[in-house]
Amino acid sequence: MLKIVADDKIPFLTGALEPKAEVKYMAGGDISNEDLKNADALITRTRTKCNEGSLNGTSVKMIASATIGFDHIDTNWCEQNNIKWTNAPGCNSESVKQYLGAVLALLVSEKKWVLKDRSIAVVGVGNVGSKVSAMAKALGMTVYEIDPPRARQENNMHFVNLTDVVNKADVITFHTPLSKTGEDKTLHLCDDNLLKCMKSDAIVVNSSRGEVIDGQSLKAALTEKQIGGAVIDVWENEPAIDKNLVDLVWIGTPHIAGYSKDGKAKGTQMSVQAISRFFKLGMDDWEASGLPLPEQAQLEINCVGLTEDEVIARAILHTYPLFNDDADLRGDLAKFEYLRGAYPVRREFKAYQIVLENGNESMLKKLIDIGFGKVIKKMSGR
Template sequence: MKIIIDNKIPYIKEAVQKIADEVVYIPGKDFTPELVRDADALIVRTRTHCNRDLLEGSRVKFIATATIGFDHIDTEYCKHAGIEWTNAPGCNSASVAQYIQSSLLVWKSCRNKKLNELTIGIIGVGNVGSKVAKVARNFGMRVLLNDLPREEKEGTEQFVSLNKIAEECDIITFHVPLYKEGKYKTFHLADESFFRSLKQGPVIINTSRGEVIDTDALLKALESRTISDAIIDVWEHEPEINRELLEKVFIGTPHIAGYSADGKANATRMSLDAICKFFQIEGDYNINAPAPASPIIHAKNHEEAILQMYNPVEDSTRLKNQPELFETLRGDYPLRREETAYLIKY
C-alpha cells in the first residue's frame, strides 16, 4: 500500500511504516494529480484541496484529514468517485479551549476586567464549544449557548437565539464548521447585520474558520467601536491575510489555536486508525506527544500557571511583526502541551 502524507503531520513516521509498503511526504500545497495517481491513501491537512482536479484518474481509495474541519475535501466528488474519507473530530478541542482560556486571561488583565462579571456567548457547541463553556464556567462567567442543529435535535432548553447573544454578551466566540450554503450556512455568519445587532460592544473571538466572519464587516465594527476587541486565529484568504485587520486585533495568530502536541498526536492516531480500519490492516503502533521540557510549573495561582503553560502574546507579536511569514509561522510552530502534561506547584 502506498500512502502520501503532508510533511507537517507530526509523530507519524515510525507508526506508518508498520502499515504501508511505500510512504511519500510532501508539503500540503504540493499535492498534484501526478503524485497521487498511484497512491492508495492520502493523509492531509487543510492546505490540500481534495477535489476532482487532484483525484480524477487516481487509484486513491481513502483520504484522512488530520484536522477537525473538512471543507477542503470535495465530499460530493469523493462520493461520486467511490473515495472514502474521514476527519478527526475533537482531536484538538482541548488545545483550542486552552488558547481561549489564556487569551481571556491576557485580555482581562490588559483591559482591567473581571471575567466573573461578564457574559460569554458560544456559537457552536460541539467538541470545542463544550470545552470552552467549561472554561468559562470555571472563570465564573455567565454562559449562553447557540447551536441551531443541536437545538433542533435536543430542544430549546439549553440554547438561545443569535439575537439574545447579540444583545446580552460581552464576549462572543465562534466554534462552528464552515458551511457555504444550506440550512445551517455559516459562511459570513458574522456579517454587517450581525455586527449592527450587537448591544454590549463585545469582544469577538474566532478560532473556527476565517470565512465564518466577513472581514470587511469586522474591520468596520472595530473602527466604529461596535465591538471593543477581537481575538482572531483564523482568517479569510489564508495565508494572504488582511494586514489592516491584523494591526487592529487585540490578539492575532496564524491559525494555531489547535496546535498542541496533544491535539496533533490525537489527529495522527485517528487518521492511522481510520486507514487501518478501511484497509483491514492490523495496526501495532503507539503515538504519544513528547514530554514538555519543563514538566513542573511553579506559580502563585492557577491563572499564573495557565499563562506559564501558554501565553498567546508571543505568537501574536511574531505574526504582527512578520505577517508575510504566516505560512512559515504556522508550519514551523513549536507545539505546546496541554495542562494534563504538567505538575503545578503553588
C-alpha cells in the first residue's frame, strides 16, 4: 500500500487518503529523514524542510505542500533526484485579501482615514496581490501596481516602479515570493533606503515572507518615526521573532494572514488532488468538506449616520477582528507556533450575509465587489 507522511496540522486531511494509502501524521517540524525512509509521498506545510538532509536515501517520490510558498523545498535538489513537488498557489489569496481588508478597515475606524483620498502600492501582483489590488480599487483607493517580472513579460505600461511611487503611497503592502538573488531579488527589498523615501504617515504591511523586510531597518524607521506604522504578519527568524520589533509595530500577527478555514481547505484540496494525479488514485476531483459555519453568519448594519467607509469597515471587522490576533501574539511571543496550530475558525467574506438598513446602492455594490456572499438592502421599519 502507498505510504504517506503528512503534517498533522493540515486541516481536513485526516481520512481523505486512507482508503488508498497508509498515512502517518506527525508534527511538521519533527519529520526527519528516518521518518521518510519508506514513504512514497510527503504532504507538508512550511515547517518541514524538504532538502537533501531530510530526503536523501528515502523512497519519497512526491512532495505536496499545502501552502502557497515553497521556499522550504530545495526544488533544485528534488528535481535532480526525480522527486516531484507541488505547492498550492493562490489557495490563501482570499484569506490574505481579507487580512488586508481588515487593515484598511482599522485605518478607517481607528485612524479616521477616508479611503478615496488614500493610495496603496501593491508590490507583487500575483494570485494574492491582484485580489488585494481589486479590493482596494473597489473601495475607491488609488492603486499602484508593482511587479517587475510581469511588467517585462507582458510589456504592460500599467505597472509602475516601486521607487517612483514609494513617496506617494499611503500604504505599501508586500505580496512577493522570497528571492535571494537575481534581477528580481526580494530579500530585504524593503530596506533602509526604501523606508527613508516613504511618507511620514505611510503604513507598511508585510504578509508575504519575513525576509522581504529588513527588520533592523524597520525597527529604526519606527523608532525614529520616519513612517506612520507597520503591520507585520511574517517575520525574520520565525518562530524566534524580535520582541523589540513586535513592540514597535502597530499590528503584529503570527503568520496567519492566509489562515482562513476556506484557504486551508483549498490548500489541502490542491495537495490531495496532486497526490491523486501523480499516483493515479482516482481522487482528482476530491474536495474538502465540513467547513465550520461562522459564529454569526449574518450581520445587520443600520447605516444612518455612518459613512460608506464606516459601513464597510464594520462588515469587514465582523468577519475578522484583526486586533484579536495581535493581542494573542503580544500576550506570549513563545506561543508563536501554538497560535498558528490552534488558530480559531475564520471564514472568508463569501461565508457572510450583510443586511444594510437604510444603506445605499454604492455601499451595496462595494460590499459585493469585495466578495461578500450576499448583501441585502432594506429600508427602516421593513
